[in-house]
Amino acid sequence: xxxxxxxxxxxxEFRLRQAELERKIHNRLAAGTSVRQAVTTxxxxxxxxxxxxxxxxxxxxxxxxxxxxxxxxxxxxxxxSKVPSVWQGLVTDARVxxxxxxxxxxxxxxxxxxxxxTTQAAFPDDDSVKAPATGGSAGWPSARYLNVWVxxxxxxxxxxxQFPGGPAKTDGIxxxxxxxxxxxxxxxxxxxxxxGTHEVGHWLNLRxxxxxxxxxxxxxFVADTPNAQxxxxxxxxxxxxxxxxxxxxxxxxxYMDYVDDDAMLMFTAQQVVRMQASLDGPRATIGK
Ligand code: ARG
Ligand code: ZN
Ligand code: CA
Numbered sequence: 158x159x160x161x162x163x164x165x166x167x168x169x170e171f172r173l174r175q176a177e178l179e180r181k182i183h184n185r186l187a188a189g190t191s192v193r194q195a196v197t198t199x200x201x202x203x204x205x206x207x208x209x210x211x212x213x214x215x216x217x218x219x220x221x222x223x224x225x226x227x228x229x230x231x232x233x234x235x236x237x238s239k240v241p242s243v244w245q246g247l248v249t250d251a252r253v254x255x256x257x258x259x260x261x262x263x264x265x266x267x268x269x270x271x272x273x274x275t276t277q278a279a280f281p282d283d284d285s286v287k288a289p290a291t292g293g294s295a296g297w298p299s300a301r302y303l304n305v306w307v308x309x310x311x312x313x314x315x316x317x318x319q320f321p322g323g324p325a326k327t328d329g330i331x332x333x334x335x336x337x338x339x340x341x342x343x344x345x346x347x348x349x350x351x352x353g354t355h356e357v358g359h360w361l362n363l364r365x366x367x368x369x370x371x372x373x374x375x376x377x378f379v380a381d382t383p384n385a386q387x388x389x390x391x392x393x394x395x396x397x398x399x400x401x402x403x404x405x406x407x408x409x410x411x412y413m414d415y416v417d418d419d420a421m422l423m424f425t426a427q428q429v430v431r432m433q434a435s436l437d438g439p440r441a442t443i444g445k
Pocket of ligand 1: 158314315316317318336347351352353355356414415416417418421
């Protein structure tokens with residue numbers, strides 16, 4: 158959210174495009190329809206930015222992240238059975254799937270995985286991993302690709318993302334190598350690929366479920382997620398009540414909360430409307 162607010166401050170056009178997108182989503186919610194009914198396949202390029210051998214994660218680890226995204230975004234993750242019965246009916250297929258790019262921007266064959274050496278021991282949340290001049294790797298055209306940078310991050314950060322409508326050069330998501338995928342260096346409690354699921358949620362314009370305030374005044378602009386006071390961590394026990402949202406309480410098992418990977422399980426119907434609205438709007442060229 159720090160990255161998001163910095164961009165809102167600095168880039169008036171991003172501010173306008175975000176406002177325009179919110180207006181469109183509002184109409185879309187009123188009409189109850191999405192333009193894209195088919196499943197969208199998002200071409201993904203993964204930039205593995207490494208200094209040590211450990212940080213140079215394997216192709217198998219990268220592929221395990223893509224597989225995790227595909228389960229979560231099609232709601233085929235078996236652990237969705239752990240969603241409390243009161244919310245089982247809200248578990249929704251986002252109609253999005255992911256595939257490593259098979260062609261680079263020049264049209265040549267690619268594995269969709271780039272290995273880029275750096276002298277940086279760790280990156281902050283300042284987009285420096287996204288440019289060669291600052292020790293990172295340049296993104297591929299964001300109109301066509303989802304750029305995923307995988308690196309070591311400072312300050313206990315698991316990842317960060319850019320919302321739709323921002324500058325092309327920094328568009329995409331950044332994920333800590335040890336919280337990426339389900340094998341290799343991926344480490345519990347962030348070893349189910351759900352940092353990726355969460356960050357792609359932001360890339361498709363989802364907000365945090367508690368609305369990014371600590372006093373019940375914030376919102377995620379999603380009607381079927383209960384208003385919640387603050388992020389939940391770890392593996393909460395159902396129900397956790399806040400903001401007069403009893404008896405069921407916070408939907409802490411949503412991908413857009415901050416719980417452990419094995420405790421986040423679902424997107425809701427209205428979250429899917431928000432994501433699909435960005436695929437009908439600022440991300441309309443993705444998967445076409
Ligand atoms: N801190 C990150 C963000 O706000 C991601 C949190 C991901 N949580 C997880 N259990 N993997 O974007
Ligand atoms: Zn987040
Ligand atoms: Ca809500």
